[in-house]
Amino acid sequence: MPTKESSLSFDASILQHRFNIPPQFIWPDEEKPCPEPPPILDVPPIDLSAFLSKDPNCVANATKLVDKACRKHGFFLVVNHGIDMKLIEEAHMGMELFFKKPIEEKEKALRRPGEHCGYASSFTSRFSEKLPWKETLSFRYSAEEQLSNIVQSYFLDKLGEDNVGFGRVCQEYCEAMSRLSLNVMELLGMSLGVGSSYYRKFFEGNDSIMRLNYYPPCQKPDLVLGTGPHCDPTSLTILHQDDVGGLEVYVDEKWHSITPDPQAFVVNVGDTFMALSNGIYKGCLHRAVVNNKTPRKSLAFFLCPKSDKIVKPPKELVCDENSRTYPDFTWPTLLEFTQKHYRSDMKTFEAFVSWLGNK
Ligand SMILES: C=C1C[C@]23C[C@H]1CC[C@H]2[C@]1(C)CCC[C@@](C)(C(=O)O)[C@H]1[C@@H]3C(=O)O
Numbered sequence: 546m547p548t549k550e551s552s553l554s555f556d557a558s559i560l561q562h563r564f565n566i567p568p569q570f571i572w573p574d575e576e577k578p579c580p581e582p583p584p585i586l587d588v589p590p591i592d593l594s595a596f597l598s599k600d601p602n603c604v605a606n607a608t609k610l611v612d613k614a615c616r617k618h619g620f621f622l623v624v625n626h627g628i629d630m631k632l633i634e635e636a637h638m639g640m641e642l643f644f645k646k647p648i649e650e651k652e653k654a655l656r657r658p659g660e661h662c663g664y665a666s667s668f669t670s671r672f673s674e675k676l677p678w679k680e681t682l683s684f685r686y687s688a689e690e691q692l693s694n695i696v697q698s699y700f701l702d703k704l705g706e707d708n709v710g711f712g713r714v715c716q717e718y719c720e721a722m723s724r725l726s727l728n729v730m731e732l733l734g735m736s737l738g739v740g741s742s743y744y745r746k747f748f749e750g751n752d753s754i755m756r757l758n759y760y761p762p763c764q765k766p767d768l769v770l771g772t773g774p775h776c777d778p779t780s781l782t783i784l785h786q787d788d789v790g791g792l793e794v795y796v797d798e799k800w801h802s803i804t805p806d807p808q809a810f811v812v813n814v815g816d817t818f819m820a821l822s823n824g825i826y827k828g829c830l831h832r833a834v835v836n837n838k839t840p841r842k843s844l845a846f847f848l849c850p851k852s853d854k855i856v857k858p859p860k861e862l863v864c865d866e867n868s869r870t871y872p873d874f875t876w877p878t879l880l881e882f883t884q885k886h887y888r889s890d891m892k893t894f895e896a897f898v899s900w901l902g903n904k
């Protein structure tokens with residue numbers, strides 16, 4: 546994990562107008578964006594309220610669609626989710642205002658080496674090549690009662706009074722995402738045949754990560770990537786993208802785009818849930834491309850278990866035909882691996898398992 550300090554700071558307000566892209570941002574030919582717009586992935590929207598109504602036909606339909614999607618690529622859309630559109634719009638507006646602030650103000654929350662929270666501008670001090678064309682702000686959310694104001698306190702402490710209003714919006718947004726995640730965990734539990742409460746209980750006290758992604762325009766969008774190809778090492782990602790487009794998923798040996806739908810959340814399985822399902826459901830490969838005209842924003846809620854939870858599949862999913870696929874681990878160990886030892890990509894979990902074995 547290269548951590549040498551780089552003199553280059555990704556001041557989006559400057560870089561987005563440059564035609565000569567610094568080489569650190571240029572990806573190798575085999576990883577560059579597709580020369581032509583990729584095909585659209587046909588992802589069936591899952592009606593979450595219908596599933597939660599417990600109507601047998603709705604439950605059967607939702608679990609069938611989720612099971613097929615998660616065995617194949619780990620992505621699905623959730624609609625009729627019950628999250629207030631006003632809250633989503635407030636989060637996007639707050640993000641727009643935050644990332645337009647002067648870099649000196651954003652860097653009050655600068656991510657420190659080895660930590661996952663904070664503001665980062667394309668990780669210039671973290672990686673020395675294939676830099677992502679994005680700014681991010683990441684912070685911790687906990688569903689535990691005694692940490693019920695952790696998000697707003699983070700904004701006040703790191704970014705000051707001016708940002709406390711946005712901190713309140715992010716606090717409410719994370720609470721809504723936590724509720725939504727637990728409902729999706731009921732759906733995944735039913736789809737895997739272990740019942741609606743198994744995974745819901747596992748994530749009740751979740752200790753998750755919220756990430757705001759801001760992708761400035763780039764004058765040479767075919768040379769760079771907003772976010773490089775990867776599987777999320779976390780358990781479940783609930784992502785809301787704006788209407789610009791740029792999220793791509795690797796399915797059937799080729800990249801596909803996910804059409805933006807403001808009424809929908811994109812949900813994807815991460816490596817940790819892959820382990821919780823004993824490899825039955827797959828974490829899937831995805832990335833984000835940028836364009837030369839419009840900034841793109843996405844809100845990514847990464848559901849993670851409490852630090853003391855042992856990640857292992859329920860016994861119902863372990864049998865002679867499907868023996869244990871991965872060793873027991875805790876999420877903080879995998880998180881530390883991604884922050885201090887390995888840059889997450891499409892092979893993170895494989896690298897983590899061998900690193901664990903050699904510890
Ligand atoms: C635990 C995490 C590490 C990353 C943020 C969350 C889940 C996704 C990971 C990430 C986005 C995968 C691509 C590489 C990465 C470095 C990035 O582009 O931001 C990853 C995040 C991280 O390590 O900060």
Ligand SMILES: O=C(O)CCC(=O)C(=O)O
Nearest residue numbers: 758772786792833843845
């Ligand atoms: O911005 C997007 O659409 C994808 C971002 C992503 O994959 C991530 O932050 O893990």
Ligand SMILES: [Fe+2]
Nearest residue numbers: 775776777831
């Ligand atoms: Fe991701």
